Amino acid sequence: MSIPVEANISLVDKHPADDLLRADRFPHILCPGCGIGTVIHTYVRAIMESGVDPDRHVCVSGIGCSGRAAGYVNVDSYHATHGRALPFALGIALHKPDLVVTVISGDGDLTAIGGNHFIHAARRNINLNVICINNFNYGMTGGQTGPTSPKGARSPTAPDGNQDHPFILPHLAHAIGASFVSRWTVLHVRQFQEAVLRMMEKDGFCFTEVLAPCPTSFGRPNNFAQGLHEMEMYRDRCHIENGVSRMSDLQIDIMDPDWPIIVGNFVDVERGSYGEHA
Amino acid sequence: MVKLHAARPPPTPRLLSGARFMQGDHACAEGALAAGLDFFAGYPITPSTEVAERLSDRLPAVGGRFVQMEDELGSIAAIIGASAAGARSLTATSGPGFSLMMENIGLAAMMELPIVVVNVQRASPSTGLPTMVGQSDILQARWGSHGDYGVIAYCPDSPQECFDLTFEAFNAADRYRVPVFVLMDEVVGHMAERVVIPEPGILSIRVRKGPRQPPGKEPFLSYAPDDDLVPPIAHAGEGYKVHMTGLTHDERGYPITDAGVHHKLVTRLVDKVRKHADQILMTEEFMLDDADTVLLAIGCTSRSARHAVRMARAQGRHWGLLRPKTVWPFPSDRVRELAASGRVRQFVVPEISLGQLRREVERLTRMPVINITHAGGAMPTPEQILEAVES
Numbered sequence: 001m002s003i004p005v006e007a008n009i010s011l012v013d014k015h016p017a018d019d020l021l022r023a024d025r026f027p028h029i030l031c032p033g034c035g036i037g038t039v040i041h042t043y044v045r046a047i048m049e050s051g052v053d054p055d056r057h058v059c060v061s062g063i064g065c066s067g068r069a070a071g072y073v074n075v076d077s078y079h080a081t082h083g084r085a086l087p088f089a090l091g092i093a094l095h096k097p098d099l100v101v102t103v104i105s106g107d108g109d110l111t112a113i114g115g116n117h118f119i120h121a122a123r124r125n126i127n128l129n130v131i132c133i134n135n136f137n138y139g140m141t142g143g144q145t146g147p148t149s150p151k152g153a154r155s156p157t158a159p160d161g162n163q164d165h166p167f168i169l170p171h172l173a174h175a176i177g178a179s180f181v182s183r184w185t186v187l188h189v190r191q192f193q194e195a196v197l198r199m200m201e202k203d204g205f206c207f208t209e210v211l212a213p214c215p216t217s218f219g220r221p222n223n224f225a226q227g228l229h230e231m232e233m234y235r236d237r238c239h240i241e242n243g244v245s246r247m248s249d250l251q252i253d254i255m256d257p258d259w260p261i262i263v264g265n266f267v268d269v270e271r272g273s274y275g276e277h278a
Numbered sequence: 279m280v281k282l283h284a285a286r287p288p289p290t291p292r293l294l295s296g297a298r299f300m301q302g303d304h305a306c307a308e309g310a311l312a313a314g315l316d317f318f319a320g321y322p323i324t325p326s327t328e329v330a331e332r333l334s335d336r337l338p339a340v341g342g343r344f345v346q347m348e349d350e351l352g353s354i355a356a357i358i359g360a361s362a363a364g365a366r367s368l369t370a371t372s373g374p375g376f377s378l379m380m381e382n383i384g385l386a387a388m389m390e391l392p393i394v395v396v397n398v399q400r401a402s403p404s405t406g407l408p409t410m411v412g413q414s415d416i417l418q419a420r421w422g423s424h425g426d427y428g429v430i431a432y433c434p435d436s437p438q439e440c441f442d443l444t445f446e447a448f449n450a451a452d453r454y455r456v457p458v459f460v461l462m463d464e465v466v467g468h469m470a471e472r473v474v475i476p477e478p479g480i481l482s483i484r485v486r487k488g489p490r491q492p493p494g495k496e497p498f499l500s501y502a503p504d505d506d507l508v509p510p511i512a513h514a515g516e517g518y519k520v521h522m523t524g525l526t527h528d529e530r531g532y533p534i535t536d537a538g539v540h541h542k543l544v545t546r547l548v549d550k551v552r553k554h555a556d557q558i559l560m561t562e563e564f565m566l567d568d569a570d571t572v573l574l575a576i577g578c579t580s581r582s583a584r585h586a587v588r589m590a591r592a593q594g595r596h597w598g599l600l601r602p603k604t605v606w607p608f609p610s611d612r613v614r615e616l617a618a619s620g621r622v623r624q625f626v627v628p629e630i631s632l633g634q635l636r637r638e639v640e641r642l643t644r645m646p647v648i649n650i651t652h653a654g655g656a657m658p659t660p661e662q663i664l665e666a667v668e669s
């Protein structure tokens with residue numbers, strides 16, 4: 001395909017983020033309209049701005065579409081088993097404390113099958129940066145209901161709508177002791193990137209939930225058939241409220257068109273990271 | 279800074295040289311320390327807890343990291359992660375915890391990250407008899423995770439061997455980049471005997487084979503094997519930008535959906551152990567030269583068997599003992615050789631399992647195999663072995 005180039009625009013050979021992406025693996029497996037690519041790009045941008053040599057950055061993922069993130073970033077990267085990204089990353093972070101270890105994984109990976117590790121890694125304040133891509137379902141396996149699926153959302157395992165209460169992930173992260181807690185969406189790229197940077201420079205267990213469209217698996221049966229539809233919803237319904245006073249206000253009901261979604265940086269405290277008293 | 283405890287006595291050295299009276303679990307911990315253990319993650323479970331308890335004190339004192347995890351799923355994942363960062367890493371567990379670790383043992387095999395897992399076997403299945411002896415995780419150790427892969431498993435028969443073979447386990451894990459098990463049993467783990475730990479400079483720690491190219495320039499192929507089928511390893515933070523996954527992957531470590539690549543990769547994972555079996559295998563032979571009756575036993579049961587051999591010899595019978603110190607790989611060639619010698623009439627397999635070890639011997643010999651079994655909680659006595667053979 002030839003791209004029409006206007007006279008006053010020159011094409012660059014290389015994208016500035018190229019060195020930090022495993023471009024030899026492209027095209028990637030993600031669907032059109034999927035939010036995960038934006039998360040990967042944001043992570044890479046944060047590495048570039050972190051001032052820390054990429055050789056000292058490590059990315060660990062679990063299994064799922066979100067879990068494929070580790071496979072596309074050109075730093076030491078590990079694609080662990082479903083649910084076990086956090087303890088795998090813990091092993092790296094504790095053995096080599098000078099590394100900046102980021103876990104990128106899905107809502108199901110981190111808070112269903114990996115939920116126990118999530119609460120304990122936070123309780124111990126292990127020095128990890130956790131980006132949880134919340135697309136409200138198990139994207140990779142075809143959109144089944146997960147622990148963040150909204151009440152009433154339809155899925156292949158909830159044909160009449162989900163009956164279970166979803167987690168409020170920042171509320172949970174706060175309750176279990178995370179040192180930094182935020183929520184953004186893939187629409188809020190600037191703020192999201194700042195949050196990731198903050199996690200990278202901060203000691204202890206840091207957590208960011210990022211809402212991301214999964215048009216293929218979640219969107220289709222739930223009125224967000226295209227990625228863009230969910231992005232428009234973020235634009236219309238997100239309110240930035242840094243340092244929100246009541247964590248329970250962070251509940252999301254994306255099925256209710258009038259329900260506001262609060263995003264922001266909510267918690268940033270010093271707890272002394274793991275092993276400091278050793 | 280919070281001071282939790284009063285000042286402790288000065289820390290002991292990493293290598294506790296000298297002769298001591300020590301239980302098997304503690305000797306196992308000391309063997310790991312002697313091997314340069316950097317990282318331990320575990321979850322308490324009888325009868326392996328003493329390994330963790332000892333390391334919780336000893337490992338941080340020599341600069342290593344001890345973590346008590348939330349469960350065994352986390353423990354095994356953590357030691358694989360630590361290994362990815364270059365640590366010699368260990369976990370210790372027993373049956374129920376070993377079962378929980380199975381999925382990630384496959385991950386370690388597939389990523390080729392060296393780990394050592396101690397399983398102090400207790401009477402099973404399920405919760406079984408937590409405080410009593412078992413030897414029925416032998417086949418699980420070999421086949422427990424889904425799919426084909428190679429593993430190495432040592433079976434110590436004494437606290438001394440708990441030290442020696444745990445030390446050996448780390449060298450083997452690093453040499454072949456496979457999961458290595460120390461399959462102890464409750465009796466060996468909890469019995470105390472004299473353990474001699476060598477002076478510094480005697481034991482040699484094998485260093486992992488690293489990349490032969492500097493980081494940065496040429497891309498490093500983390501899964502391009504040498505002639506010995508084992509690829510050099512680069513760790514997190516060394517600048518090689520490795521990618522490791524449990525998915526079937528090419529030599530760069532990148533996922534690839536291809537039956538041919540899969541076949542080649544998995545065959546190599548199995549062959550790493552199969553083709554080096556001669557170098558890995560360790561057995562002990564006791565009075566076997568002229569034996570017409572061969573006892574084959576492991577761990578604590580081999581102690582009964584050895585005594586039974588002595589008793590039989592005192593009665594003028596020609597008994598001998600073949601004791602696999604490595605149950606995986608199994609000393610198959612030696613067993614076949616004995617079976618074909620023309621001298622050996624029968625094999626006798628005492629075990630604390632309803633026939634897991636017998637199965638292996640039967641498969642290799644097609645000879646009468648007398649199996650003295652107990653499902654767990656008790657071990658066959660020398661008298662029971664003699665009786666069973668007589669009747």
Ligand SMILES: Cc1ncc(C[n+]2csc(CCOP(=O)(O)OP(=O)(O)O)c2C)c(N)n1
Pocket residue numbers: 063064065066067082105106107108109110133135137138139140141146
């Ligand atoms: C032990 C185990 N159980 C089940 C699966 C199947 N599985 C793969 S990904 C996945 C869910 C992923 O959901 P999530 O973590 O939210 O990631 P997403 O695909 O939505 O990004 C499941 C159930 C698996 N790989 N391993």
Ligand code: SF4
Pocket residue numbers: 029030031033034035036065066135139140213214215216217218
């Ligand atoms: S299934 Fe959903 S989460 Fe997975 S790649 Fe497609 S859009 Fe993204």
Ligand SMILES: [Mg+2]
Pocket residue numbers: 064106107108133134135136137138139146
């Ligand atoms: Mg998901």
